[in-house]
Amino acid sequence: MQAAIFDLDGTLLDSMHIWADVDAEFLAKRGIVVPDDYTEIITPMSLDETAVYTIARFGLEEGVDDLKREWNRMVEVAYTHDVGLKPYAREYLLSLKEHGMKLAVATSLPRSLYEPALANNGLLHLFDALCSTDEVGVGKRRPDVFLLAAERLATAASSCVVYEDLLEAIISARQAGMTTYAVYDESSKAGWQKMVEIADGTIYNFKDAAIPGVGATAPGCSLVL
Template identity: 50%
Template sequence: MKNDFRAVIFDLDGTLIDSLGVWAEVDRKCLEKHGIPPTPDYTLAVSSMSFRESAEYTIRRYGFSETPEELMAEWMCMVEDEYAHHIALKPFVREFLNHLTAKGVKLAVATASPPKLYGPVLKNNGVYDYFDAFACVEEVERGKGFPDVFLLAASRLGVRPCDCLVFEDTLPGIRGAKAAGMTVIGIYDGSSQTEEAKMRAEADGCCKSFAELLPNT
């Protein structure tokens, strides 16, 4: 694998930030409110969708009476404070961002989370200004399983897709970035552990932590 990428594009949830517990709790509260036990396949299915896609999928799968707007508003109330004040970076993220910045690499975030979540959590952790561009799936036609959001991020960075390295923690994200013509590293997160073998097979490489990619660690 080449090591002279002009840009690095990061997923947010499960890659840059440790948000697994927050979304698991949202899933639990939402489903249990309707008398439905949460299941790992549901959490995995919505992990790479936009808010609207997740709401529409949930309503379709379980036959909820809420509109997508009502369900999205309920979820947003649950998570906004957590993202703004409590969710932390995953280990060695700050050090890796410093390492890339020192090398003059352009940085972007391509995420399923909307701006009202990714902005506050990155600012609260003091890393928002590391990034040259942001793209979220709400701005494109299709979710993380497709190349759209990654291509948007590359366009905003002003680089070719083939010059981008992507870090993703889910199989749909890996597939979408590969479809965009980018090199992809799968990074471990507990939310995707059931698909770790497939991620290793389809990504260009995998790592457990950004510590593995830092010099002298």
């Protein structure tokens, strides 16, 4: 493997609880209780897709840009100052760099949120490419954002490994010919068993995670090469 492509929310960043709070607060202001299936449906979507879906599902009168601005206002302080990393994520990224791997971000977050979060956690300088689904116009049910990351890294898809906590993203990255690591997060536990079945590797804790291509594995990380 020559390059590693990372999701942020739920993979490198311990941030999914923030979006659950945003969903609840946003809909409560409009007299709506969050439906049981809402989070699962919107998680693979880009921010634009989420806004379109939310407006249609709940019959809202606001426009797409209105929703995006409100959501961004609700979370910008948290992403700038409060959102932290998953345990040992920093050390794992540094290990990948030491082994000569190029690093990229492929996230559904807009630049206005992911750059401050990475900078606040001292990681921004580690990445060779930063990509958002905003740039490709579709969510992670399609591999476009992963392919954009590979292009910016000047690396073939077959030489990239994608780290994700989302089943749909694991599926689309594999369809693009990339190696995949499923990263456990409580927010996506419903799809975890399926991710274990289809991903090339699984990570429960970055402390124990293997370096792709090195071959050694440790408790908490299983890898098929």
